[in-house]
Amino acid sequence: MAQSQHDNVDHAEIAKFDALASRWWDREGDFKPLHDINPLRLGFIDRHVALAGKRVLDVGCGGGILSEAMAQRGADVVGIDLGEAPLAVARLHQQESGVEVDYRHASVESMAEAHPGEFDVVTCLEMLEHVPDPGAVVKACAKLVKPGGHLFFSTINRNPKSYVFAIIGAEYVLRLLPRGTHDYHKLIRPSELSAWCREHGLRLRDQTGLTYNPFTRHYRLDPHDVSVNYMVHVTPQWGDGEINETDAPRNAETPA
Secondary structure (H helix, E strand, O other): OOOOOOOOOOHHHHHHHHHHHHHOOOOOOOOHHHHHHHHHHHHHHHOOOOOOOOEEEEEOOOOOHHHHHHHHOOOEEEEEEOOHHHHHHHHHHHHHHOOOOEEEEOOHHHHHHHOOOOEEEEEEEOOHHHOOOHHHHHHHHHHHEEEEEEEEEEEEOOOHHHHHHHHHHHHHHOOOOOOOOOOHHHOOOHHHHHHHHHHOOOEEEEEEEEEEEOOOOEEEEEOOOOOOEEEEEEEOOOOOOOOOOOOOOOOOOOOO
8 A cells, every 4th residue: 555645654763674674583683572572462462352353453563573473363464564674574474474464565544544443453562652643643543443342552651760771771781672773752651642542532441561571581561560661452432541650450351
């Protein structure tokens, strides 16, 4: 699909990930953290929706790590990205893996115009902090999901701790990510994501933090700490759900 005038894109961000695209499926390379956290991301999604038979849109799919995993769960997955190189890698890996995903070069805004209300599930993980107007992405995602559907967002909080852990620690000290992967000023506070969701008729259902132990080199979901990385599950209903800045609420949909 051709780009439209509504594309919400930072061309420097596209170029950055295009340059890294050939290493997308190297599990010990620059994208190792994405491979490591993918089972946790899937587990959070599985907690709220059975993917088998669902039509799923993966926004900012990159090289297809999450898209393929959801397709392996039995979902009918469309993966979209504005980076040509990551999409080429995703399509090549698809040929090797045999996992069916419909990859498209498209913006989420153009998809929302062409396919409103067509998806049971919309995922937008590790993408909001890389665009000029993340609120517009949330708006488009809300338009794409069916009534009664599910949306999942993940991003990084903006505070002194996240600067130390997600940028200084992850990019410069531990070198888990290439330097320059994240811009502190583009990180998103939970209250900001909450406001965008409410504005576009989305209600918070669950949230969790994602923490990393540098000594064990393991990631885990922590529902009580969203001070750095966090994920949310929202649905297209009006409500007063609020994403807390540091602690996640326990609710009926969150196992004890």
